[in-house]
Amino acid sequence: MQNFNLPRALRGAVRAEETPQQLFAQINGAIGDLRQRHDDNISDVREHVDNLTTAMNAMQGQIDGGIKPSGGSMIAVDADYTKTFASFIRKGDGEGKLSELQGAGDRAAIQAALSVGSDTNGGYLAPVEWDRQISKEQVSTSPMRKLAKVVTTSVGAFSTLWEIGNPASGWVGETAARPQTTTPQFASITFASGEIYANPAATQRILDDAAIDIGKWLVDALRVEFNRQENIAFLSGDGVNKPSGLLTYITGGANDGTHPGGNLTVVDEAIAVDALIDFMYGLGAPYRQNATWVMSSLTAAALTRLKDADGNLIWRESLIVGQPATLLGRPVEIDEGMPGPTAGNIAIAFGDFRAGYLVNDRYSSLRLLRDPFTNKPYVHFYATKRAGGGVLDPNAIRLLRIPV
Template sequence: MFMQNTVRTAGPRARGLIAVRAEAPPTIDALARGFEAFKETHTRQLEEIKKGVADVVTAEQLEKINAALTELQTAVDDQAKIQAAAKLGNGAVIGDLQADPEYTAAFRAHMRKGDKAPADIQAAMQKGTDADGGYLAPIEWDRTIGEKLKRISPMRQESRVITIGVAGFKKYFGDRAVGSGWVGETASRPATTTPQIGIVDFTPGELYANPAITQQLLDDAAVDLEQWLGSEVDTEFNRQEGIAFLSGDGSNKPYGVLTYVTGAANATRHPYGAIKAVPSGSAAAFSGDGLLDVMYDLPSEFSANAKWHLNRLSLKDIRKLKDGQGNYLWQPSYASGQPQTLAGAPVVEYPDMPTVAAGNIAALFGDMEATYLVIDRVGIRILRDPFTNKPFVHFYTTKRVGGGVHNPEPMRAVKIGTAL
């Protein structure tokens, strides 16, 4: 179910409404109309600022449109990822309300058998008390478990992933520093430089969880708690992985890609050097020129698969930027399954990327698959332990995973500021 979102277009105050109704998912059409409303309102705001009569109402209106536009884009993106709902309990579908089978069976038995109904089911006039006929009004209840949102990073999906069969993984890198020179027919041939070999270790760390549930609860619960618990642990592991892949310090965990940027903790770890940082062009914000500088600083060999990697709040600020011809650098996706773009390159949102602030690396641009390597030692292992802490059953769950920069050259980092 999509929530109601309303975006007011520019004008004296509001010339039209763009609404995403609860009974229908947002469409590409609604997203396009929302973007037009955003551009019109933003243009009006800029004109007011130039005249020195900036209107607070206009600024608030723009922020509301911007927020609604972000929700529209996210919802459109999510439509391409929707899968069939998992089933819990006695065939109850997630999100559906199912009638209680015991109440319903008793009610039907009473209706069929009349006076011969079981003694504990009586037809009376109160639905609040079972003994007085509560079975005549079978209740409905949700046989699912509500879940608090956990923000999951798409880092694994964007990176190169390999599975290894031993305790660790080493990658050898040649520096291509072979020398050469032009010589005459009889000139001497002195030794030239010889390329060197560098080694980078990718040692998996271990994630673990050890939740416990009583045996009676496992036996009596109306939902499949083992399935639910496994899903919760998997989600938590994915969240922890995403954080480590971006900023992990390598201590029993992966080395985060941000730690390889020039000046960061692992800037000298790779034989090819650090991920190059490029200033944003503004002291405490993104700038259109700065983003274009980043794009063209990336070697053309890596531009075909290059994407922007940043968080949602940063994207909200970038949406207002224009090029020299007044065209907005950000564009929504106009086809189902196609990504939103920034200066023509796809955008990937990472919840754990740093926000916009002076000195922060607030965005990455490049080919993440060619840059970052995820190492899986084994998949998730679960040890069901009903003996150690009776009457609790522990589900000891582990996963061994590592990661680090495979090649820093296909990536650039945007550092907020006018200089490095």
């Protein structure tokens, strides 16, 4: 028995001391075991292949049923109509089972749209894919939040101190007396936050069934609307349950005399090169080095045509994407909330807005409450936002008004 060259897989399954008949039976049994293991492995492989095939068929079914990739994301299409159309095209009017279509109503609608000899009624000639996003008019936003100093608070208001006057001083001799000098006084400036609210509603059914995310759309729409409202207030708000607007700190304005440092300087000048130069240099040097022009598009259109004595345009468009144009060397920000270049309007603001205007943001100011209980079957989205603002330093900003 020791002279047998058995396969390696069988060497441990037989014993050499057995008779040839016993050894042959043992070899047959070992071969049967190997065959069984081989069949089991093949069965496992087939099961894995079947599972993979099932998964691929499911994915193909999802694609055929109405999920198409678009821009890297999966977007649902009109699955019911696409299936009905495909079945109709494949099988025709009298072929196939009626159950494979979506019903007699759908079939009749397709047949009506595919009128023989009519080019104008082919509304169902092909399934259409429609955008699951909502397009709307672009809303311009104010640069005030970008230009101004923004302070975030955990309470409803922000206060700071304004220094009135400077301590007196004087030159003295070595042994001369040093009498007491005057002491500056302090006044408090408070920037209270106002509250904007909205309470739109949608039915629960449209939230469940809509192809777009209605909830996310509502939140985004509210955010845009709240930004629009606060940007208006940053320019013209009267300070009652809203920010105090920049243009209200003038004689006769809603915030006339409310700042301990006085009102903003208003210069009545026509839009001309020499007038703009005088207006710009009328701002103190500490503020002028960080100053920005703020105006509407209509005012900007008038300024782009102005030339100096040498015939050069004083307006310079930026050659770098994202960088603002410049006027007399200083950047320009377009704010459509600013009045246009009409007689009597304050058309231009110029100054260091970070030093001159403050925005007070309440911490986590935008809040949203989803209310499905108050007015069933409607779901209300009660949203609030708290923000305040006002002039911080009236010496940092100047206003140009078009003469009447």
